[in-house]
Amino acid sequence: MKSNTLLNFSKALFAAAVIVAASSSSNAQTQTAAPNAAIAKVADADRGYLVKVGDQAPDDFELVLDNGQKTSLKQLRGKVVVLQFTASWCSVCRKEMPHLETDVWKAYQNKNVVLIGVDRDEPLEKVQKFRQDIQVTYPLALDPGAEIFGKFANKKAGVTRNVVIDANGKIVYLTRLYDVNEFNEMVKVIDGLASKASLKASL
Numbered sequence: 001m002k003s004n005t006l007l008n009f010s011k012a013l014f015a016a017a018v019i020v021a022a023s024s025s026s027n028a029q030t031q032t033a034a035p036n037a038a039i040a041k042v043a044d045a046d047r048g049y050l051v052k053v054g055d056q057a058p059d060d061f062e063l064v065l066d067n068g069q070k071t072s073l074k075q076l077r078g079k080v081v082v083l084q085f086t087a088s089w090c091s092v093c094r095k096e097m098p099h100l101e102t103d104v105w106k107a108y109q110n111k112n113v114v115l116i117g118v119d120r121d122e123p124l125e126k127v128q129k130f131r132q133d134i135q136v137t138y139p140l141a142l143d144p145g146a147e148i149f150g151k152f153a154n155k156k157a158g159v160t161r162n163v164v165i166d167a168n169g170k171i172v173y174l175t176r177l178y179d180v181n182e183f184n185e186m187v188k189v190i191d192g193l194a195s196k197a198s199l200k201a202s203l
Contacts, residue, residue, distance in 0.1 A: 047176040048157025050150075057081075057165045058151040063116060063141040066127045071116075073169060080113045080193045081165040085149055086140070087120040088130035092160040096178040097134050100162075103187050105138040111194040112167070120159050121146045162186060166193055 044052045051057070059073035073081060084100055086093040097117070105115045117140040119127045127140050141148075146155050152163055164173035164186060173189045175182050 044174060047161075047174070048153045049161075049174055049176075050154060051152050051163070051171055051174075053171055053174060055171050057163065057169050057171050059169060061148050061151065063118070063148070065116070065139045065141050066119075066124060066131060067139060069139075073165065076114055077169055078112075078167050080108075080167060080190060082113065082115045082190065083152070083163045083165070084115065084117045085120060085152070085159045085161045085163075086117045087159050088122060088126055088133075090159050092178050094134055096160060096183070097136050099178075099183060101136040101138060103183075104190060105136070107187075108190060108194050109138075113190060113194050116141050118143050118148050120149055164189055164193075 057073060061072065063071050063073075065071065082100075082104060084097075086097065100115060100117075104113070109115070115138045117131075117136070117138060119130065119140050120143050122130070122142075124142060127142060131140050143149055149155065149159070153161065158177075160177050162173070162175040163171060166172050172193065173186050175186055
């Protein structure tokens with residue numbers, strides 16, 4: 001009898017230890033996740049962004065393209081959208097745009113992905129010449145007064161940034177300047193979203 005009592009007591013102690021350990025692990029994960037989220041938010045703010053990954057993208061604006069067509073994020077819902085904030089005077093933009101042309105636009109334009117360059121506060125003629133000079137075929141949109149830019153980033157911050165928006169309108173990736181590793185990571189994210197969209201369409 002005494003043996004059984006000791007056995008049951010040992011089992012109870014073991015169960016209690018497991019519960020305490022699980023609780024400690026869960027708390028540690030929560031404490032780790034919170035700082036990571038805070039760090040990501042601060043990092044985006046440091047780069048001039050007003051939005052962060054996980055936010056619903058602002059969509060209360062119209063995109064007037066350099067070919068005269070109009071669209072909006074609301075109209076493009078269901079597609080993966082990449083907004084590239086750019087300007088003709090930006091040397092880093094000029095360096096990045098050929099890569100956007102080949103690695104994003106040409107690679108994914110038929111895979112439910114839309115790439116639109118948003119040209120900061122320049123007139124139509126200059127935007128059209130810019131696209132011809134840089135030899136990209138993806139559309140550029142006008143952004144008088146940098147009003148669209150200002151919905152995503154501080155107007156005092158610079159261009160050369162990409163905002164990747166998923167089919168549900170949520171921001172999933174942000175870039176700043178042209179960092180090869182960050183750019184390649186963005187392409188991987190776009191590829192995953194495109195594959196997911198293709199799979200969904202085939203079901």
